[in-house]
Amino acid sequence: MFKRWLRLLWLVLFFALCLNQLSGYGKGSSSNVPKQKYKIGVIVYDNSDVMQQEINKYFTQHLAPAFNVEFIISDAIKDSNGEISFIENCAAKGVKGIIAFYNVTDFKKILNLCKQHKIYYVLGAMNPDEKMLKAAEGNPYFLGGVGPGNSDYSAMYKMTKKFLEDGARSIVLPTGGKDWSVKMFIDRYNGVKDAIKDFEAKHPGVKIKVYEFGGFPNDAWFATQAKMIALNPDAIVATFSGEFLWVQPLKDAGKAGKIKLGTLSSINPVAAQAMKEGVLHFLAGIYPQMTGLNFALLYNAMTGYAKDFKKDGKPVVITTDVAIIQSAQEMDKWMKIVYGKVPPYSADDLKKVCKVFNPKATYNDFVKLCKECNYNDIIKRRGIKR
Template sequence: MKKRLTAVLLCAAMVLGLTACSGKESSVETAAQTTAPATEASLAEGGAKTPQDFKKFKIGVCEPQAIDEVVIRRDYYENYLASRYNVEFVFSEQCKDTDDELTFIEGCADAGCDAIISYRSVDANQMAQVCEEYGMQYVINTARIPEVDGAFEGGYETFQGSFGADNEHVGQLFRDWLSSNASDDGSEGFMITSSLAFSGNIQHLETAIAALSALQSKYNLTFEDTVENLAKTSAPIEVANDKGINIYIYPGSPSGMEGWLEGVSAALQTGKYGVLIHSGQSYAQTAVVVDEVEKNFDKDIKVASIASMSESLINAFNTQDKFGNSSLNMASLKSTSLVSSMGFISVYNALTGYAALNDSSENEKRTLSFRMWSLDTLDQINTCANWDVKGGDKWIMDESMINQCLGIMNPDLTADDVQAVYNGMTYESTLERLGK
């Protein structure tokens, strides 16, 4: 018997932090249906449609974390997209494991949901199978990695692929930054926190590989192991090389890994590392020790990190170190609305008869990707702080951009056209469109 969906849709709960999905007994009001979903054949005959030509679709959103990005995403979905595209969103509490997500999906089915956008990719094959049984479209936020191959290869009609960062491009951002900002002789030393690269996180792995490759190329280094193996280390290592340049890789995450920050602090306090690369979003946790080391050793430490727009990022760029520089020198930034829109577009196109827009050239479901922005000035960060703001009116992926990616409004649209829209979303083009 299906469990009923927990009706916890309180914004205050989101702000204070989502709690684990518990499967409590309750219900969610079923949306009124006005018309049946269209088929691709009927749409082809009738040309462009509008959201009002369809029933009100209901979409479940599964969240595994309780972070600022989740709060902003909910506001974007609920208060910006919902009314414009005649949809209703149902949000999970924090789904920490497979049972939590299954409970949420079952509740969404009971509530009449038409689709699931999941920001949790663990056990994707199982979730794809369950969504198929309930007739709900399903898309996941992840790169195409072996752990999700089952969902891609399972032949599920309702599975609509995945969406995430172009991780090779992310790596290139760090490679370019290091090439431009490292000294000619490498005497400052380099520390790379490789985050979860060792456990299969593709973005963290690509970033760590890019940093090592950039150092190898810039200084013509010979390592005792391959760059790929070094980047995937599960234990801290000093990377031996023929030039004697100090390169240290420190894996792990400050979230749930006891002793991680103490280990980073001990390494930095040796004074051997003047460049710190974060493959994950760890710059806020290490800010205090970086400041202490800079003061104790009179050494300017340059810091670059993966980041999303948040108060901590704004504060980092607006906080000066003892040398008059921002405490964070470069952020590889992702936009919440950019990421969130990808999941919405994928399921909405499927629901309105344009599932082919989610197909790759190999006739299988694809990963829709976006490119992070490399930002390294205070002006850039302060400008971005005015976009993708909860309650704001300047969304980076606004209605005009989403409409370019919908089959109902562009009957001749192709999957490559959709990808081209996201490839063209740069800081410069967004500044021209939205202004400061």
């Protein structure tokens, strides 16, 4: 057991080292930097998370100098008291906006607290659900959020469908937090199950074997994982962190490349290496710089243009896609874009939809930029020839 955790630790350290080497962002454009400085609070669950570290780096190294913004990033928020205290401390420091990657307190209570202090609040990497929108009714300080939307479902559906079409007839399905009613894991699970249901309906007589197990890595989880690999399934559809949790065990069992592996995770060096080695076959990947869209939404509000970037006066609910990557060549292209000196959503890209810099910017311009999140969209913005 200790060896398994040590192996996982080394993978995480390797990932962090790769990020430090690859993602040294160039500063945002030094031209047209506003004189007025704004402070933004960032609520996070865990700053040791490698994706959160990359988001923090993007904010502080690239966006901050270009927009003359100071980001005040929370320590790990573990409970409601910590969340409320952070917002109150932000208010005392003159913060005008909050980007939230985590929420544990009653949502209406948090929004009322922000309204009391005249602090705008935007979700960091997701769309607001119906409960959030209901809680926000009548509160002009909630801006909504841009995020993957139903991509959790659709990505896992596409992944499963691909493996089934390629001949998989037995699938291991680690369900993560599905049994604990975590919405994103329920959506991912349903995507897999619906793809299987639809495939069986189109192929009468074909029955797909599905081996499910829930939870997150601990002694029991790793023991079950070993049993699942020993079943010699045709495919594993990992609802989380497949590149960290499944690649090495498959290698140890001599099954690397023989069992198809897919995962919903981030575009990162560990996943890239696994795909290059032929161990990872399908990645539904997100990239941290998508969070810049919510920064732009917040910046417009702080500078007096909140109403201009709401549709019918309601908080923003704009969905973006995840990248579907199925080859080492595709991954290599994405890695060069995501970890290049100029990020997928650069400061200059975002300034074009901020009215302080572009008085003609509209809500529709913002929606258009949000939707231009795929590889071809990004290289087109950069003027790169394929």
